[in-house]
Amino acid sequence: MNEISIKSFVSGRVRLKCEAFKTVSTHSLETLLSPLVFEQRLNRACASLILRFDPLKSSLESILEALQTSLHVRIKTPELSASAALYCDACSSCHVKSLDAKTPVSWRSKMVGFALLSVYALGLFVVETFFATSVALSFLPAVTAIVAFVAALPLFQEAIEDVKARRFSLHSFMAVALLGAILGGEVTAAFEIIYILRGGMLLEEYTAERSKKQIHELMALGVKKAYVVVDEVELEVDVSEIKEGDIVVARSGEKIAVDGIISEGSAEIDEAAINGRSEPALRVLGDSVYANTLVQRGRIYIRVSATGEKTYLARMIASVESSLAQKSPSEVSADKLAAKLLKLGTLLTAGTFLLTGSWLRAFSVMIVMSCPCATILAASTAISAGIARGAKEGILIKGGAYLEAVSQSDVFCFDKTGTLTTGVPHVIGSVCAPDVSYESLLYYAALAEHHNSHPIGIAITKAAHLIGFTCKEENPSEIYAGLGVLLHDKAGEILVGNAKWMEQNAIDIASFKRKSKKSLQEGKSVVYVALNQKALGFLSLEHEVREGTLAMLQGLRKRGVKHLVLLSGDEEVVARSFAQTYGFDEIHANVMPEEKASVIEALKERYKSVVMVGDGINDTLAMSKADVAISFASGGSEAAIEVSNIAITNSHPHDILKLYDLSAKSLGVVNQNYWIGTGTNLVGVGLAGVGLLSPVAAGAIHIGHTVGIMANSSRIAWSVDNNS
Template sequence: MTLDGFLAAGAITAVAAGEAMTAFEILWINAGAELLTAWITERSRRSIDEILKLTSHHTFVLVDGVEVERAVEDVRKGDTVVLHTGEKVSVDGEIVQGQALLNEAPLTGREEFVHRKAGDMVHAGTFVREGVIHVRAQQVGDATYLARVMDKVQDSLENRAPIEGVADHLASTLVKVGLGTTVATYILTASAWRAFTVLLVMACPCATVLAASTAISASMNAAARNRILVKGGRFMEEAGKCTTICFDKTGTLTSTEPALTDITCLGHTDEKSLLEMACSVEVHNHHPLAQAIKAESEKRQISPIAHSVCDYYLGMGMRAVIKDDEILVGNAKLAAKHKANISPLEAHATRLRNKGLTVLYVLRNSQPMGIIGFAATARPEAAKVIERLRGMGAKRFVLITGDEPNSARPLAKEMGFDECHCQIMPEEKALLVEEIAQKHPGLLMVGDGINDALALAKADVGVAVGTSGSEVAVEAADIALASDNLHALADVYGLSQKTLQVVRQNFWLATGSNIIGVAMGVLGILSPVTAGLVHIGHTLGVVANSSRLLAFKPTEYPPKN
């Protein structure tokens, strides 16, 4: 007999015995349980929608050379959408004209603005920070990348955790046990009244069915409200069980905020003069590299010099006139644009690039003064997060990176990694993850970029960090952290463990109350109506216990300097 059949038999028997109120209780408990589950699931969907619903309502489309305002839902594939500074991208497509700095943080978590030009792809949900671009729409509406991610994540609410199958199996077993217990009670006591009471106690294992599903749904809801997307109950259950955690380095353990780490001067120029010129040129620029130059200047108590002319070249750098000298601070493209000679600096620039640094040239009147190197520093919270994870049960930590050993190994040693694998290509990274998972089952992989996508897919649980992330990594991952802080990883790891703890509590609550109810029914202590009240009590108890997960709060991250 199925669960629904058993519920129907209990309700019919109650009506036949003149216990209409008891029959109502059975039906009410079942309907109420389904309603509560649907309510928690809908809350999860709304929370996910708030994170991912980022596109605007109106945009501008080029029609016969004229910009015409149009509702986003009316934009069609092949239309040319014109996007200005401050506007939100509403389609996926290719830039056919113009260039701009884009804020892709809502989609990728990357804080640094990205330079996009003709031939590059842009995605719905990002913002034009500076510039004007014409985009030929390739995917619109529900076909955009953002919409596809939203659908996958929302559909994943139906991706049941293995422990929910345990609950269903237990409920099915209770149905069989209930039928046998009812018959046995009648044989032993010769009391139809007591047998009927036992039937009512066992006829509604709703609390057992809800034990796992309500806890999983509540935890996914809480995670989504805190910008953590869990793509299915299975991953919420498994995350906290993983004892081996593999990390990518660049963008995952290192910060997106660059730090000025190297200054190379030519001729009679000293570091103070070079930095003074660079700071004077970049004083009004909000680019992350400019902010790093200004931060280092303040640290050395170097003040900028006033300039009369200042030009900004998108994706290249800055030009200013200081004391009748033309000063350029930027990349090789800027130097080429102004026909400046950077050959004396190329050997130094190559050395810095080989170390993984970003290089800016500083030139006076087209002659090189020197170069400045910028490195991504270790995230201040990274070591603390690894310590938290170790305290919660993670046993083994592995660093897997494509970086050079001279930059990766010191970081691995500093943070207490058990293994460090350097100069690993994306395909090799995926194979390495598979190999480690075979030796140490229960592997969680943390990454952020396209080169991590294969490894994330091969891990038991793949986690994409929002910082410097790529769309491919987010789509390949089982859990996506939209937060720009690694503490969110430890938060979801702990939430997974708390969820399993609540599920186990729910099983004991549901099964224990059933056992006590049956014993009281056999002894004649419970009446049929009271048996119905037992169901109401333990069902509400399970839901109330699961709802505690809705109060989940992430770690309060210290403010960035």
């Protein structure tokens, strides 16, 4: 029997898949579902049915029931509530799931809840500080206990789930501490714990959800419509209606809407979104092209191989989001530490009670050991100060674990184009024929390139402007994609382009071959200039390297980084020349995004921690696989910025060194704070065990070492070692 599976479901829209949809009558489906839905679209080629309905008038359950009865099929997925959110197998979750019947708490409700806690915290401070003798103060502990308990309910629920699953996490640990503090009368400490925890959880959730939202928005910003050839006529249709095997047309200035193979024509295509290459690539008959790449010049007919969620870019984004959902080593370590602390605290509390027979002493030991504030604040205050310091320097850090990991990383991987280079070519030299000057060579080149929007043409025109040449040529050049340009001028026929362009026009460039080969081996681009069938020489161009790149790489080595890796979509000769100039240990050229990700995963097997620095969509998959992902935000893609753990707003290589030093300083202060917290805890346990520390005094010790830890951490905000 055929099965209906739910491939995607959001409120009012569902996509179903079933082999029966390939043969079912469209009319019968319309008759069956018209009372339940207001729009339906059947795609027989992929056996899918897309339905839109009003959730107030209909439900997913009623639609499935109608299909099941009429088509005699089974429902593959579990029974779902009307509010269930399902994701297709190419999206982030990559699974079909049923959600709890309880309505999820909205982001706005969580914000309101935390705001109310903040108001109460302020009120608590005012009352205890200015109305210490007030009669109302006698009611304050009871009210505070109720507030703390209610605020901790979500934590208690998670702790119960942990216990049911036979695991002990930080939630379990904190829940025990909070209950102990509330029942033991330390209600102010309990409120303080839950207030800090709720704020931290809210911030973490905001960061994670924002990243996911930006990734989904990136997919939504793709091409909405495209032209499909039907009976030799081009018809504009929604991209969602295009199916495999259709012929789609794309022209100059248009984004390609699908993945496919060129069946006719040729074009220069900007593929930076896919492979990071700095210059457009010439694609001809039989070549593969990808959705969301840009046709800069030309017209191509594409036989569709994938659309929508099946395209290369969509699958890459889905892989990115899947990687983001995985727990980091720091989170796993925190859970293990919490379990150990819980066991140790339980052991010391029970031991104290057995040895002394005093419930009061045992409870004092429990407050000292089970209160997690020292452990939390030791790291959180130092890291928060580090994050604040980074923000002042234009370094936006999305989590403490990432700040810590930077200075602990053995490997730094760098994308080239847009990260270490600006992606803008510029003229750096020339080789001229004996009777030709550099000015003349540049003059004729700019004359022909004046109307060309290609990055190299723009660079040549700018170089000519710098020597005072202003082009007034009104005759447009003839542009030949992937080759060069041709201009018929009063001075004669001017040709500007690559060696192949010269050879096609029977221009003798043999005398320049040796020097041009050397330029190519150094990673430069070579553009020949010819006038009236005579070669005048060639111009050398290279992409501008960001100032301070070499100093940054050398600085990382001085700080102990063991391995520097270059990941580039450029050709082998270009990437290798760049890597040798700047001292990289490992080079990977001409790599696609998933190949970059594979390199990162391989490096993680050989080294303790790996950092990936990039700026484009093509870097996001590799960034998601790294232990720490750093984006150069100035001019970088939104996807890379959102996927990254750290965004450097000024895109200056020197900021990598600032970040490394900030990480090392913060980590040092964290260790100092742990000693402060551990030392006071040991003293507290000892005093409580011999009866010299009451529960109230245990709370006082907590406040004392909290102040000490915060004071120590505050040093980071104004004093960061800067060895760069």
